[in-house]
Structures are given as C-alpha cells and as structure tokens.
Amino acid sequence: MELALTLPVVLLAALVVLQVLVVARDQVAVVHAAREATRAAALGGDPQHVRAAARRIVPGAQVHIDRTPGGPGSGRATVAVVVRHRRPVRIPLLAGLLPAVTLSARQVMAVER
Amino acid sequence: MTTGPGGTGRVGVGPRAARIERGSALLLVVVVLAVAAAGLAALGRTGAAAVTAARADAAADASAHAAAVVLGRGGEPAAACAEARDLAQANRARLVACRVVGDGVRVEVRLGAARRRGAAEVVAEAELAGR
Numbered sequence: 001m002e003l004a005l006t007l008p009v010v011l012l013a014a015l016v017v018l019q020v021l022v023v024a025r026d027q028v029a030v031v032h033a034a035r036e037a038t039r040a041a042a043l044g045g046d047p048q049h050v051r052a053a054a055r056r057i058v059p060g061a062q063v064h065i066d067r068t069p070g071g072p073g074s075g076r077a078t079v080a081v082v083v084r085h086r087r088p089v090r091i092p093l094l095a096g097l098l099p100a101v102t103l104s105a106r107q108v109m110a111v112e113r
Numbered sequence: 114m115t116t117g118p119g120g121t122g123r124v125g126v127g128p129r130a131a132r133i134e135r136g137s138a139l140l141l142v143v144v145v146l147a148v149a150a151a152g153l154a155a156l157g158r159t160g161a162a163a164v165t166a167a168r169a170d171a172a173a174d175a176s177a178h179a180a181a182v183v184l185g186r187g188g189e190p191a192a193a194c195a196e197a198r199d200l201a202q203a204n205r206a207r208l209v210a211c212r213v214v215g216d217g218v219r220v221e222v223r224l225g226a227a228r229r230r231g232a233a234e235v236v237a238e239a240e241l242a243g244r
Contacts, residue, residue: 016153
C-alpha cells in the first residue's frame, strides 16, 4: 500500500533530477558553442562559418554575431557572439508538465585579423 | 502492527491498524520528498558550478587571447594586461593575475567561485602557415 503510494512520487522526483542534469549539461554545451563560435569570428570567419562552429556543438542553435570595429584611438575591435538554444523537455511524463527551457551564452573576444 | 479488536491474534486488522498504515505511508512520502528536494538542491549547485567553471574557462581564454593580440601588434606588456582585464570584464569575470613572458601571456581570472588560468602566445603568420 505504502509502496504503491510512494512509487509515483519517487519516479517523478527521479525524472526531475534527470531533467536538471540534462539542462546543466546543455548549458555547458551552449557556453562551449559560444566560445568556439567567438573564436571563429575573432579569426575573421564569415557569419556562416561562425554559425557552423556553434552548431557543430549545439545543432539548431540560434547564433547572433555583433562586431565592434576598433577605429583609430577608439581601442580594440571585438566580436561578441550570443548562442541561444531552446530545449523542449523530452523526458516522458515531464514533457507535459514543464515548459521548454531557453539556454543562452555570450562570449566576447578581441578580433585578431 | 497491531492485533485486532478482541485480541484475536490477527495482525493488521481493524480501524486502528488502517490509521497506522495511512500514517506510515504519509511519513514515507514526506521522507522521499525531503530526500528528493535535498538531492535536487545539491544537483542544482553542482550544475551551476559546472556552468560557472565553463564560463570562467571561456573568459580566461578570451582574456589571454586579447593580451596576445596586443603583444602581436607590438604593444607593451602593461597595455596587454589592461586589454586582458577589459576582456575578462566583458565576459563577466575579473582578472586576478596577468604575466607577460616573452611572446606569451598567462592570465588568471575569477568568475563567481571559479578561478581559471588561460595562456596564449604570439605566433607569426609565416610560422602558422608552416604548421
């Protein structure tokens, strides 16, 4: 009797724990994707190449590239890349209970070329 | 566990036994929920620490790279470290150490509880092409 009452709670708790792990793993991947994309942009890569660098790590990610040109006296030229990834909950039972999570990361680097 | 009314020797029968069983089930659910909540909190902290470490790694990398870009353009070590500091800040981190040795630069940044090191060196275009 007790087991029958407790099992759904245990199952739900385990699934929530699993979902937290999945989100943390995906967020680290998004940070890594932003890093790789920014590196590609800093080396002078075209937007298509920069997006490809991010999507190799996070397929389907949205990539926004923002270049700040450094003029004479205004200092360095930098590039900022923002990677966004909308991750729907795919874990059974939780999919209908929890909303999709949007993960994002921003990285800034000095332009090399 | 209890005996039924009238002391028949049967175990777990009668209204009192049912009340006790209901009480222990509730206790079990509460314990499971408490353990799950504690586990979730610990997991949340671990996940957040992993994300912060990854961001700090990226900030250290960008910071060292920025300093190397300045050195590569003939800048002074002080200017290189100032650039490293600015890029660390742009990546929401704080530069805690910066050392220029020859054509290389080593930095250390702090982001939240994470401290990460980054290094970069200036490599000539011709040398890069030969690699």
